[in-house]
Amino acid sequence: xxxxxxxxxxxxxxxxxxxxxxxxxxxxxxxxxxxxxxxxxxxxxxxxxxxxxxxxxxxxxxxxxxxxxxxxxxxxxxxxxxxxxxxxxxxxxxxxxxxxxxxxxxxxxxxxxxxxxxxxxxxxxxxxxxxxxxxxxxxxxxxxxxxxxxxxxxxxxxxxxxxxxxxxxxxxxxxxxxxxxxxxxxxxxxxxxxxxxxxxxxxxxxxxxxxxxxxxxxxxxxxxxxxxxxxxxxxxxxxxxxxxxxxxxxxxxxxxxxxxxxxxxxxxxxxxxxxxxxxxxxxxxxxxxxxxxxxxxxxxxxxxxxxxxxxxxxxxxxxxxxxxxxxxxxxxxxxxxxxxxxxxxxxxxxxxxxxxxxxxxxxxxxxxxxxxxxxxxxxxxxxxxxxxxxxxxxxxxxxxxxxxxxxxxxxxxxxxxxxxxxxxxxxxxxxxxxxxxxxxxxxxxxxxxxxxxxxxxxxxxxxxxxxxxxxxx
Numbered sequence: 001x002x003x004x005x006x007x008x009x010x011x012x013x014x015x016x017x018x019x020x021x022x023x024x025x026x027x028x029x030x031x032x033x034x035x036x037x038x039x040x041x042x043x044x045x046x047x048x049x050x051x052x053x054x055x056x057x058x059x060x061x062x063x064x065x066x067x068x069x070x071x072x073x074x075x076x077x078x079x080x081x082x083x084x085x086x087x088x089x090x091x092x093x094x095x096x097x098x099x100x101x102x103x104x105x106x107x108x109x110x111x112x113x114x115x116x117x118x119x120x121x122x123x124x125x126x127x128x129x130x131x132x133x134x135x136x137x138x139x140x141x142x143x144x145x146x147x148x149x150x151x152x153x154x155x156x157x158x159x160x161x162x163x164x165x166x167x168x169x170x171x172x173x174x175x176x177x178x179x180x181x182x183x184x185x186x187x188x189x190x191x192x193x194x195x196x197x198x199x200x201x202x203x204x205x206x207x208x209x210x211x212x213x214x215x216x217x218x219x220x221x222x223x224x225x226x227x228x229x230x231x232x233x234x235x236x237x238x239x240x241x242x243x244x245x246x247x248x249x250x251x252x253x254x255x256x257x258x259x260x261x262x263x264x265x266x267x268x269x270x271x272x273x274x275x276x277x278x279x280x281x282x283x284x285x286x287x288x289x290x291x292x293x294x295x296x297x298x299x300x301x302x303x304x305x306x307x308x309x310x311x312x313x314x315x316x317x318x319x320x321x322x323x324x325x326x327x328x329x330x331x332x333x334x335x336x337x338x339x340x341x342x343x344x345x346x347x348x349x350x351x352x353x354x355x356x357x358x359x360x361x362x363x364x365x366x367x368x369x370x371x372x373x374x375x376x377x378x379x380x381x382x383x384x385x386x387x388x389x390x391x392x393x394x395x396x397x398x399x400x401x402x403x404x405x406x407x408x409x410x411x412x413x414x415x416x417x418x419x420x421x422x423x424x425x426x427x428x429x430x431x432x433x434x435x436x437x438x439x440x441x442x443x444x445x446x447x448x449x450x451x452x453x454x455x456x457x458x459x460x461x462x463x464x465x466x467x468x469x470x471x472x473x
Contacts, residue, residue, distance in 0.1 A: 005151050009077040009142060016134045017068055021061035024127040029053050031126075032119060052104075060100065064127075067096050070291050071284040077142050078151055078179065079245075085139065086132055091281060093128040095288070152181035154216055156202070158235065159223035159249075160187040160195045167223045167249055168198055183215050188224055188231060205231065208238045221270070223249040234408075241331040241414030247272050277416060277451045285453060290389050294379040301376070308339055308373050315364035318344035321377050326394035331414045334386040336394060337377035341365030351398045355432045370470050378420045390456040391419025392444035395437070402434055403441070413444055416451065421463040423447035423455070 029052075068074060071092055101120050145151045157164055164185065171180050184202035185195050195201075202211050211217070222235060232248075239246055247270035278286070298305075309320045323335040346352075346360040354361065361369070368374040381387040387394070392413040395403075403410045424440040424447070431437040447455065 006076050006078075010074050012138060013074060013077055013135070014065060016138055017065060017073075017131065018061050020130040020134045021064040021127070022057055024123075024130045025056045025060050026053075027130075028123050028126050029056065031122060056104070060104075063099075064096055067092060067099070070287055071095075072287060077139060078146055078153075080139055080142075082136055082139050082143075085135060088281065088284070089132050089135060090128055092284065093124055093131065097124040097127065146179045147177050149177040152177065152179050153218040154183050155180045155219045155221060156211065156215070156217045157182055157185040157195070157199065157221050157223060158188060158205070158208075159225070159228075160185060160189065160201075161225050162194075163225055163249055164223040165194050165198075167221060168195065172198075180219065180221075183217065184211075186211065188228055205235065205238075208235065209242070212239075212242055212244060217244060219245045219247065221247045221249070237408040237411055240411035243330040245272065277448060278453075282451075282453050286388065286456065289453075289456075290382050293389060294382045297376070297379045298383075304373075305376060308368065308376065311364050312339050312341075312368075315362045316343050325396065326418065327397055327400055327414065328386055328394055329414060329417045331411075333397070334381070334394075336387075337380055339368060339374040339377060341368050341374045351396060353399075353432055353437075354430070372467055375420055382420065386417070388417040388419045390421055390459050391417050392422050392441075392447065393425060394418035399434070399437065403437060406434075406438060407441075409445060410438075410441055412448060413441065416448055421459060423459055426459055426462040426466070 029050075071088075073088075073092070097120055100123060142151070157168060159167075168182065171178060172182075182199055184200040186203060186205055186208060187195075187201055188205055202215070212220070220239060222232070224231065236246070249270060312320045318340055320340060321337055322340045323337055325333050326336045328334045341362060342354075342358075342360045342365060343362060352360075365374070378387060382389055400410060422444055424443040427443045428436070428440040431440050447459075
């Protein structure tokens, strides 16, 4: 799909949310003054000049937009499900209404607690109804644009035999477009002559990553024969760190075992593998927790930040905080922040992993690592959306390439945001060589396949125990 269409859709969503937030607050304020505070209609113009009304019109919609952004609302609207968006909007409306209650409404002069409950209920109802009606209208328009073929997604078809031909013909034979725009196919066995009559052959399975990058592929449909299923692991490993939606044409066994879910009644049935590994509501709360905890750490622990910074400055010449390029979500590089624990020029001879008795580490650096104080600046990375509090530890490209030479399974770690702490850190600890990095990776893969808020909580509790016992490094 063209980036311009994607950006236009997101901007339209933001604009609609802003307008509905303005009207929601105006309607709520009016109803509250008339029916709860019982303002007479003759004084209607007076409360419109109320500073709380004016400030609310300006600031509250911005607050809603920020909440929507932090909870991942502003993604590609053409991939949104109207049913899931209805549910997601409801839960976010509850969160936003409670925030407004504790920041704005709780200071109001009221006759009793019942007025508080009524205010929150009215605010929630008005905001949710206004927002979801406007969003559904926008999503309906987006679906119509997609069905007319105005908007589509560059789609790669993997396979060249009977099954791939059937999928291609089934999708293209529909009266309404489902958003697929086939840019070509990859032949898995050299027998793709039938499909080459319809689509250009782009290469072999070995070229999969280059083809996806070069053609800006957004969806991949795997339509291989049952006899070729041994190639699935290699395909999924190559696709693991790519931000693409993977759809696999199922066998009869997959259908009987319940692996297949139909998202479109009249569309082709696939086993869908999305980049997201948790349910949407869990992702929302995970991000909210990340932001709230990071803000609390940065605000409440600023004296500790200052103390550590002074100690670093006094320990040896050089910067207090240093940044280093790491590889994050979907293989994208970012700059990770740390309090400097080594002498300047520690890696003059190239990348080196540290060990317990590493002479490159300063005396204060050893203390910081023991209590993991050097990781504190990474809460800034969390706020920026580059990291999460819990997730696989990010590595440098140099070491990732070394690991992938031995196992391509590492690419699966790029399906999630890297974290300040991880299951690998809890169960294994710091790695001092390549073999240990691979051993730790197994725990991070286990985390990814079992991601949940409860698992995050357990990892955090174990991490806290490790820090309190001074066993960071």
